[in-house]
Amino acid sequence: MSVLAVLDPAVAVAHAAVAALAHVVPTALAIVLFVLVVRLSLHPLARAAARGEKARSKLAPKIAELNRKHKDRPEKLREAMAELYRKEQVSPVAGCLPVLVQIPFFSVMYRLFTTPNDLLDHTLFGVPLGLHVGNAHGAGQVAVFAVLYAGLAAVGYVNYRRARRAAAAQTTPQPGAALLPYLSFGSVFFALLVPVAAALYLLTTSVWSATERAWLYRGVPAPAAALAV
Template identity: 45%
Template sequence: MSVLMSAFATLVGGLADLLQPLFHAGSAAAAIILFTACVRLAVHPLSRAAARGQKARTKLAPQIAELRKKHGKDPERMQKALMELHAKENVSPLAGCLPSLAQIPAFFLMYHLFSSREIGGEPNELLGHSLFAAPLGHRWADALTGDGVFTGAGLVYVALFAIVAAVATFSFRMTKRQMAAAPTPAAPEGPDGRPLPGMGAMAKVMPLMSFGTLLTVAVVPLAAGLYMVTSTTWAAVERYFLYREMWAAGAAPKASGAARGAGGAEAA
């Protein structure tokens, strides 16, 4: 682990040195943003695959409903039929989890890097860098006990919280639109076609999970929080472009249904 952390510290430090002529004292913060963008760019193929999988699962919903009617009382046959259907259509039920899972190692590396006073037996020089008045190794609690909420480092966190809140609101609306556009059951199902316990409530809470980033940014070192803010902003924009066609397709039937309803009302 120490070797990995030393290599990661060298990478971030090298990026900071490279960006120093442009960003001066904020070069390390800029390096974190650049590193996060590179990670998101590397994970982008997984995000595209997840979007294709979600669209394919949406199209398979009628077939899955037929399988449920046919094998609903036989979980083993239902599981086998679903696996065959997914294999036939080249759809992975777990594809949507991969982009999020791929982010975990990078986030924890950033967290540990700016939580450690020493790296490889040497003082961690990255802790001397800051974003404006806020040291990258400090947390929101440090800003509150120091300058206060609306001065110095506190203002940096106010700005980050405002960005996170805006992105979370945008993500919340996108999640609601995605759930409305996908003709899937209210409770997600397991491989046997039966609803998973507790997942109905989870589906209702899921749109609110984007606001959890606010809590994360408040308790982790500022460098890790900056990683989270950059990553979630990228993810929200990426998701908009990847799923906009599915939302438009989901909105079209509703619009035509509303038009038919209005026409029937006028005829009546």
Template identity: 45%
Template sequence: MLDVPVILAYDLVLALTRALEPVAAGGAAVLAIALFTMAARTLLLPLGVAAARGERARARLAPRVGELHRRHGKDPERLRRELAALHQAEGVSPAAGCLPALAQAPFFYVMYRLFTSAVVDGHQNVLLAHTVFGAPLGQNFAGVLAGGLFTAPSLAFVGLLVLLAAVAWPASRRMDAALAPDLPGRRVLRLMPFGTVAMALFLPLAAGVYLLVTTTWTLTERAVLHRPAPSA
């Protein structure tokens, strides 16, 4: 039996798909997935705002944090206590920046389950019949690649991968600029945004569409909320 959130999401995405079919035709289901994703990200927007505030606060405290590391670097326990006290006194949570990403996990799980389940609430999952240039929304790249690389379904997946890489590129550059030059594993860390491309190779096409919309939203959100404060 599927989780209640999956059933509710199915009803919502299916209703959106049917409402959009008169204007979007074969792309109605993809547009419905995009709208579902944007609705989820809108719900999580307060966490994004909190993360942006936390990042600015951590940047403001960076000199003091560096001083604590210099003074207590040889005493990890004392350093931990001093950092905790500083963050508590300033009302800054070191984990605030992770909250938006963690909060997205349930929505991604729901989208994955939605397009990997043949039956939803005792009925056939009609969303699986929808396609993008012949590529079923419930199929992964390996499934469509069996028909040939230069077929319409395979090229639809390739187009999705290219778009995901295009969104990951500026995110990677932004991360690279934020990392300390001497940070161990820096080269690996700056490749993390491209993880969505690797994930999309193995996920259903619908989940890949979700990743594309949510990563584009994240990039835009960071550009708006994490702008440097204007100089006095």
């Protein structure tokens, strides 16, 4: 059994949920509503991740001091760091596990909106949800893709600016940190490779993520790496 096949039962459930919504509202709107419901159900995990990141951020000055103090003694540095985390009751990977737990959910939604199925036969303003930009023709179809890409670019820019601020606020620069903010635009380029339904999913979940991070990290710089996802 392939890795993707493992997701089939979950994809079938997601398909049934979107199809049920599509009996009440247009399929494109059903996709948006479905994504919002899933993201809302995952919000507690996002809150847990934010709490972990904030806890680690508070330790940043102490960690920087330990790095300066023991920069030539790696073994002593590891011991001092372990003692600091133990004393503050903070995990060095705080905030990472909730993010990892969300990955299967996003994988299911991605597969649902990129694998050919009856949902993709419906349309968004007359444009088939299964259409790729390379096959678009006519001003109407091109306009729909342009609006989706413009929306993703706008969200990417917001995340880019926030990630730049987060990177600048780091007391200990990390390797490659200067490049992380530019990954905020990754969804725009990825959207060029997927059909309308998946691009609509990307835009919906990206808007949710940007809004959620702005709320959860209000007054505190969100981690640059998280913003780039």
